[in-house]
């Protein structure tokens with residue numbers, strides 16, 4: 607089975623901010639933004655979603 611996952615990362619270039627879809631295999635590597643040419647380091651871990659288990663004042 608070739609179930610290739612894709613990871614979406616946002617270009618850190620503030621003037622670009624393009625969301626890039628890169629293969630999961632590229633984790634830990636550096637990819638280049640096709641839009642602005644900025645080298646982007648792909649994090650090994652999943653990007654933290656939204657803070658869920660935080661202290662919620664109630």
Ligand SMILES: [Zn+2]
Pocket residue numbers: 617618619622623624639640641642643644
């Ligand atoms: Zn870019």
